[in-house]
Amino acid sequence: MATDVHRPVTGTPHRADTASQDTAGTTDTAGSTPTASAPTVVRVDGLTRAFDGRPVIDRLQLDIRAGEFVALLGRSGCGKSTLLRILAGLDRDIEGTALVPRRKAVAFQAPRLMPWKRVWRNVLLGLPGKPERAVAERALEEVGLSHRSHAWPKTLSGGEAQRASLARALVREPDLLLLDEPFGALDALTRVKAQRLVDELWQRRGCAVLLVTHDVEEAVLLADRVLVMDDGVIAHEQRVDLPRPRDIADPRFAALRTGLLERLGVEAPSAAPAAPSKAA
Numbered sequence: 001m002a003t004d005v006h007r008p009v010t011g012t013p014h015r016a017d018t019a020s021q022d023t024a025g026t027t028d029t030a031g032s033t034p035t036a037s038a039p040t041v042v043r044v045d046g047l048t049r050a051f052d053g054r055p056v057i058d059r060l061q062l063d064i065r066a067g068e069f070v071a072l073l074g075r076s077g078c079g080k081s082t083l084l085r086i087l088a089g090l091d092r093d094i095e096g097t098a099l100v101p102r103r104k105a106v107a108f109q110a111p112r113l114m115p116w117k118r119v120w121r122n123v124l125l126g127l128p129g130k131p132e133r134a135v136a137e138r139a140l141e142e143v144g145l146s147h148r149s150h151a152w153p154k155t156l157s158g159g160e161a162q163r164a165s166l167a168r169a170l171v172r173e174p175d176l177l178l179l180d181e182p183f184g185a186l187d188a189l190t191r192v193k194a195q196r197l198v199d200e201l202w203q204r205r206g207c208a209v210l211l212v213t214h215d216v217e218e219a220v221l222l223a224d225r226v227l228v229m230d231d232g233v234i235a236h237e238q239r240v241d242l243p244r245p246r247d248i249a250d251p252r253f254a255a256l257r258t259g260l261l262e263r264l265g266v267e268a269p270s271a272a273p274a275a276p277s278k279a280a
């Protein structure tokens with residue numbers, strides 16, 4: 001797998017490296033997830049990003065394995081999107097190193113579709129060469145949007161637009177899929193459907209995923225490993241070894257959710273008090 005190395009712009013800028021750099025991870029702790037022995041596809045070492053002299057990311061370390069689903073939580077403004085943008089190659093003003101696969105794709109909360117291009121053309125946007133429409137159609141079929149292929153973006157519902165954005169990411173055949181709050185603007189029902197879709201796509205495609213989210217439940221529902229970012233570093237990491245599809249009613253699910261909420265400094269809602277007995 002070809003890789004890109006993001007280094008400081010003053011150092012060796014963004015050069016392509018060979019598959020030999022995809023070494024098996026040595027720094028990650030061994031776990032019982034299926035990906036524990038997979039090679040490392042993302043290796044972040046001593047990564048620092050400052051704005052106006054203030055480091056938002058501060059000597060951060062992170063490894064992600066091939067096929068691993070990682071969710072990134074953290075309070076608003078702690079630097080989650082900044083990290084994702086760096087991994088996507090959209091921000092190179094860094095210190096330290098970020099090694100990422102060459103084949104990567106990103107989907108944001110706003111689907112960012114070009115309004116003057118039909119859906120299928122949006123899906124192919126930015127792909128090298130002259131890809132055939134069939135390439136877009138296959139990806140649209142995968143996300144259940146074939147019937148809207150010829151539509152204009154402004155006629156899509158929020159959930160449809162998000163699926164078009166996912167299709168645009170999938171045609172890149174990514175080894176790493178970066179998702180920045182992709183479900184944040186969706187209503188509750190559409191959000192559940194979109195989460196299921198991402199779960200299915202990930203299981204089918206087998207790519208690594210880094211999902212930035214504010215939603216602890218979503219993180220536990222989808223991820224093999226949940227990271228909590230704070231003070232510019234990964235302050236906490238939680239493996240999720242529950243079988244899929246995950247059941248939010250499972251007490252183990254609830255325990256993980258509560259633990260993560262505590263880590264985030266949010267008090268978990270307490271159980272509703274029992275209804276008074278009529279006999280009393």
Ligand SMILES: Nc1ncnc2c1ncn2[C@@H]1O[C@H](COP(=O)(O)OP(=O)(O)OP(=O)(O)O)[C@@H](O)[C@H]1O
Nearest residue numbers: 051052056074075076077078079080081082083214
């Ligand atoms: N281009 C920029 N110039 C100056 N400051 C920036 C820039 N981009 C991000 N920041 C600052 O860096 C910090 C981290 O921003 P970032 O968007 O990464 O946070 P986040 O954790 O994704 O937040 P949220 O959860 O609210 O989306 C914030 O204080 C933000 O204001």
